[in-house]
Amino acid sequence: MSAEDLIRAARDETYAGRVAMIQLKVAQNVASEDPGTVNHAERISYAYLVIRGDENPKMVAAHVNTNPSIAASIDAEPEQLGANIPDGDIEFTLASIWDARALAFAARGPV
16 A cells, blocks of 8 residues: 555545545534533534534545555555545544544644
8 A cells, every 4th residue: 555645645635625525524413412422522522623614624534544445445546536435435434533533632732
């Protein structure tokens, strides 16, 4: 797997835009979740950050591209720049990395 291919895909405007749009969907789901969810305070804070548009879509796309299945698909067709990644795979990956991103933002403290 070529890190350069993963980077090129993450920096592609269309792919990063898709990731950002799907991230809004995940953020809305988090904003509507049960307050008893583990890490809810951090998760909701991060959801609000995303909904405000304060997240870097290309950085999020790079994080999404660390998913082994997504990375393999990008590696198989690097010229597609992530166009071959189904929205459902991106959504699943965003949901699975949500806590890590939320906790990372919480750990940095107020900006």
